[in-house]
Amino acid sequence: REEAGALTCPRAPQEIRELQAQLQEQHIQVEMDISKPDLTAALRDIRAQYESIAAKNIAEAEEWYKSKVSDLTQAANKNNDALRQAKQEMLEYRHQIQSYTCEIxxxxxTVSA
Incomplete structure (x- = not known):
């Protein structure tokens, strides 16, 4: 009964308006909190994207490096083969020169005898 009597009090409409205003502010606050983006999740997503891109870049760089090392290794092997062949030819020419020198x-x- 006191509650019913309190609502008929001249202050009751003012208190009701204040309570309604408080409820409305709380409702707005709740809506604002809900509508705020979850920064932690956003940062987590950004970090995951960054790590994915970084891993891709590292993999591409390693692949490029391996490709260049392979190319250089093949070139070095080819040059080593060419050098080996040139040394072999030089050795053969040296033997021919020695043979021709002995023949001369x-x-x-025989000419001086």
Whole structure:
């Protein structure tokens, strides 16, 4: 009964308006809190995207590096083969020169005799 009597009091409409205003403010506050983006989740998503891009870039860089090392290794092997072949030819030419030098010396000996 006191509650019913309190509502008929001249202050009751003012208190009701104040309570309604408080409820409305709380409702707005709740809506604002709900509508705020979840920054933690957003940062987590951004970090995941960044890490994905970084991992992709690292993989691409490693692939490029391996490709260049492979190219250089093949070029070095090719050059080593060419060098080995040139040394072999030089050795053969040296043997021919020695053979011709011996032959010339032998012919000089027969001419002077």
């Amino acid at each position: 010396d032998a012919l000089k000996g």
